[in-house]
Amino acid sequence: MKKVTIRKMSATDWDSVAAIYKEGITTGFATFETNVPSFEAWDNAHMTACRFVAESSNTIAGWVALSPVSSRCVYGGVAEVSVYISKASRGNGIGKLLLKHLIDASEQEGIWTLQSGIFPTNHGSIKLHEAVGFRLIGTRERVGKLNGQWIDNVLFERRSRVVGVD
DSSP, X not given: OOOOEEEEOOGGGHHHHHHHHHHHHHHTSSOSOOSOOOHHHHHHHSOSSSOEEXXXXXXXXXXXXXXXXXXXXXXXXXXXXXXXXXXXXXXXSHHHHHHHHHHHHHHHTTOOEEEEEXXXXXXXXXXXXXXXXXXXXXEEEEXXXXXXXXXXXXXXXXXXXXXXXX
16 A cells, blocks of 8 residues: 555545545445535534545545534534545555544544444445444434435444543
């Protein structure tokens, strides 16, 4: 694997981030979204902390970000993970690097639980989450529709071992 640098995502990364997101949408098993949102819409839906890109040879190979799961203050330490790897970079360990970096950064931000809703057919994402300590919570049956088809979501979570342990 070529040298990979993990760094904070900036607004100037949006074209690359959006292109990778579009590749994920195209797979049909990465998200319920069918269109890439504008940067402004994406920015408003994601936490400003804990947004990172993986860069290799001056090319963004993947990205990761957190979204709040609720506006209620009692869930302030719970966030949902988005992780996307470019088609050309999948299977090279970049997702694992990004998620490990995200876990460390999220704990510095006081996040005690990370969760991911994954399509059951997204075997790569399931394996990735399990590899960095996420556990299967259960299946949310027919939780959403994609192109007119009901889709289940398997819910994974990772509880911090350093934040919220008291």
